[in-house]
Structure formats: structure tokens, C-alpha cells
Amino acid sequence: MDSLDLQDIQGIIARGYGNLNAAAYLLLHIQDATLTKPWLAKLADQVQTSQDRPGNRCLNLAITYQGLAALGLPESSLSTFPTEFQEGMTEPNRSRVLGDHGSNNPQFWQWGGTHPAQPTVHLLLLLYARDDRQLAELVAELVEPFPASGIKLIGKLDTQPLKDEQGGFREHFGFRDAISQPLIEGLHPSRAPEHTIKAGEFILGYPNEYNLLTESPRVKPELDPHNLLPLGEFGSHDLGRNGSYLVFRQLSQDVVGFWRFLDRATQHADGSSNPDARLHLAAKMVGRWPSGTSLVQSPDGDDPSVGDKNNFAYHHEDAQGLRCPFGAHVRRSNPRDSLGPAPGTEQSIAVNKTHRLLRRGRTYGAPISDSFDPDEILTAQSPGERGIHFICINANISRQFEFVQHTWINNPKFSGLYDETDPLIGDRSPGKLGNTNRFTEPACPFRNRTHELPQFVVVRGGAYFFLPGINALRYLATLA
Numbered sequence: 001m002d003s004l005d006l007q008d009i010q011g012i013i014a015r016g017y018g019n020l021n022a023a024a025y026l027l028l029h030i031q032d033a034t035l036t037k038p039w040l041a042k043l044a045d046q047v048q049t050s051q052d053r054p055g056n057r058c059l060n061l062a063i064t065y066q067g068l069a070a071l072g073l074p075e076s077s078l079s080t081f082p083t084e085f086q087e088g089m090t091e092p093n094r095s096r097v098l099g100d101h102g103s104n105n106p107q108f109w110q111w112g113g114t115h116p117a118q119p120t121v122h123l124l125l126l127l128y129a130r131d132d133r134q135l136a137e138l139v140a141e142l143v144e145p146f147p148a149s150g151i152k153l154i155g156k157l158d159t160q161p162l163k164d165e166q167g168g169f170r171e172h173f174g175f176r177d178a179i180s181q182p183l184i185e186g187l188h189p190s191r192a193p194e195h196t197i198k199a200g201e202f203i204l205g206y207p208n209e210y211n212l213l214t215e216s217p218r219v220k221p222e223l224d225p226h227n228l229l230p231l232g233e234f235g236s237h238d239l240g241r242n243g244s245y246l247v248f249r250q251l252s253q254d255v256v257g258f259w260r261f262l263d264r265a266t267q268h269a270d271g272s273s274n275p276d277a278r279l280h281l282a283a284k285m286v287g288r289w290p291s292g293t294s295l296v297q298s299p300d301g302d303d304p305s306v307g308d309k310n311n312f313a314y315h316h317e318d319a320q321g322l323r324c325p326f327g328a329h330v331r332r333s334n335p336r337d338s339l340g341p342a343p344g345t346e347q348s349i350a351v352n353k354t355h356r357l358l359r360r361g362r363t364y365g366a367p368i369s370d371s372f373d374p375d376e377i378l379t380a381q382s383p384g385e386r387g388i389h390f391i392c393i394n395a396n397i398s399r400q401f402e403f404v405q406h407t408w409i410n411n412p413k414f415s416g417l418y419d420e421t422d423p424l425i426g427d428r429s430p431g432k433l434g435n436t437n438r439f440t441e442p443a444c445p446f447r448n449r450t451h452e453l454p455q456f457v458v459v460r461g462g463a464y465f466f467l468p469g470i471n472a473l474r475y476l477a478t479l480a
């Protein structure tokens, strides 16, 4: 395999910047591309690469299809991008695939949606710093030249500190997150073959899990007279090499609704709360305990000593889903070795490797309870807005992100289940997918069923972005 050109690959692919606790995302609209291109040329020098660990702060940049068009990329190149990127996240057929109807409908989104009054998102600046003060300085420095660079700031999406007091990354329902990530071959030390994925699944220009090059956008040689881009297929120049795609979804979490529902569903006969049963049902829905411990490894109770363990599979350990239900969020979003036609084999893992996601999101909105204590959450007075800025990186949006969202998370017919979606984040819109508001836990002698799950997660915004290599960014800044 070619060694990875780390100098040219944006740093967010190699790392989640765990040392940079503060982050913000700026959504930008290009008003005058002739002014924006010199700004972009300068910014390209500041973009963090995958070569080095960042110091106190860093930035990355991603561009929508409309952003590429606004910069002047000609139609002959725009048309070489994959259809899902060209159409964008809110195209009606994509909304159907993603479950974006009902309360998720893009017409209600706060950004990136279809409401005519919303400005089109062209650029996404991802900013990271060690602390809030350094982040504020970075934001101020970057925003200052926007008016003179023909750029309008559409929105600033803030995030919560990455790590809680225990040094873990917790999402708002109270569960440790970002434990299970794919390891990129040639980039991350390969400790676990089952999680080690060919670079081409996440970076364009390298072989993917099919030993092929993932489709990459191109430009005609005459449009790159200074040969800024490497040679690509069919005598073209390769605009995609060392780039990828970044999927962004702002997902709002109804944390009070989540714990109230679980409390009601598990009450004792006299109507009093049953905290153990409540936690147990929550863990069954996630597939991990709050510390992160997998239900496969510790089915009866949390064991924080193995909270960060990821060396488990499902078929041999838990073929019937008695430990981790088939419908649990983590088992749906990564079924590991349980995919047919030969579950439990190398072949099953090989299929699974073609649908992995590199998650890089962060939470937003203050937690209701700093200790994530369900009893405190249940009595919260002013719930407020909070959730996850879900970010994932993949070389093929349709085969990776869209497949996971559509065929696993929101599929009522998944792994022998036939009438339910992901209990944590699934779409429950009536009428579209049938009755999808229940959750099944396989158990002996009888399965347990929880009914009438409300929708706990609602989409507030989102877009598909191209995450170019650094050379490609420089090329885009030279467009006529």
C-alpha cells in the first residue's frame, strides 16, 4: 500500500483532538468569491494536517457542493462528485432514506434546511483549542477578516468541553461515548484486526475494503495548468486525493423525556420508581452501561473497570441477543460479526468493514445534571436545548453513513426484528415505516417488550461536506 501522505490529509481524520477540550463550528456563506479565494489560500497554510499533533489550537475546513460551485469549480468537475453529495442531505429522496420527516423534516431545521429564508451553507470551519479562552481568541481572529473576504457568518455552533471531570466523553443521556472507533490501516497502530480498516474507507486515493479506489472527484488537466493536483483516473487530475466526506447532523436530545419514559416503563406495581430496572432498560437500549462497559462483557451490571473495552463481538458470545439486544443502538450501528450470510466468520466481519464510520462529534448544551444522575434529571425544571453535533467521516457517504442510518438504525426489519427502529435515535414517525415505537429485549423464557417509545432525538440541522486535502484546498483557492 502507498504510505499515507499525512501532510496533505486534514488532521480531523487522524485524530479527534482529545487534547483540545474546547471546540466550535462556524457555518459560512460565500458572498463574493473573488474576495474569498485569497482568504482561502492563506487559510490553507493554517489547516491542521494529520502529520502532527496540534499544539494549543487548530482548525480544519470543509465545503458543501454549493460552496464548491460558489468558488467557481466548473460543472465538468462538480458532476464528478457522488450523487448524494451533489444532491445534499435535504434532497427529498435523501430525507426519506435518512428518516428526516415529521419533526426531523428539513423545513424545521435551524440551519442547512429547506426553509427559503435560510442562507445556504458553503463552508464549515471546525475550530479546536485547549480551553474556552484560547478558543474565543481563535474565533475572534478568524471572524475579523470575514467582511473583507466576502464571507458571511451564518452561525456559530458551540460545544461542551470534550471531557467530563472523570476524563471521559459523555453524551447527554449519561453514557460514555466515542469508545469504539475504526483504526485506519497505515495510520493508527493496528492493535485489533477486526477494527483495522483500509485507509480508502476514510481517505480518497487509497485502496478501500474492496481493494479498489473509492470514486474520487476530478478536474480536466487544462483546468489545473500549474499541476497542483496529482494525476487521477482517465487522464484527469485528482481533486479528491487525501480528502474525504464529512457528515454533520445537529441532533437534539430530549434527556428529560428519555429518563421520564424509562422511569414510567419500569415502575413498581405501586407506581414508585425502580432505579435499577430503569438503568437496566436504558443500558439495554444503548448496548453499553453508563461507564461504557459492553453488555456482552458484563450483562448483569456496570463494571467500570472494563468501560473502555472494545474487544468483543456478538455472534459467538451472544447469538440470541440475551446480553446485548439485537436492537440496541451499538448493535444496530455496528453489528460487528453478526451479519449474514455467515455470521461469526471472517466473511461477516469483512462485510461489516465496508460500513464503518469515523465519529468525530462533540456534545452541545449544558448537561442537566453534572453527575448525569437520572433522579436529578427527572426533577429538572428548565430542560433547555442540548444534544450532539454528530460528525462522521467516510469516503463514501451512501455506502457508509447513509447505509448505517437507513439499513441498520432506522430499519424496522433488522436482525430478526420487524417492527422497531433504534430505541435511542430511531425515527418513529407514524405512517412512514409502520409502527416503529417498540423495543424488544430477547430474554428467557419470554422476551420483554417496551411499547410506545417516543422520539428522543430530533434533527436540528445538517449538511454533507467535502473535506479536501490541503493541496486540493490550495487548488480551489486558484479557481478563475
Ligand code: HEM
Binding pocket: 171, 172, 173, 175, 176, 177, 178, 179, 180, 181, 251, 252, 253, 286, 288, 329, 330, 331, 333, 334, 357, 387, 388, 390, 401, 404, 405, 409, 424, 425, 457
Ligand atoms: C443523539 C444521538 C446519539 C447518541 C446519544 C449516541 C450515543 C452513542 C453511545 C452512548 C455509543 C456507545 C459508545 C461507543 O461505542 O463508542 C454510541 C456508539 C455508536 N454510535 Fe451513536 N449516538 C448517537 C447518534 C448516532 C448516529 C446518528 C450514528 C450513525 C448514523 C451513530 C453511530 C454510532 C456508532 C457507529 C457507534 C459505535 C458502535 C460500535 O462500534 O460498537 N450514533 N453512540
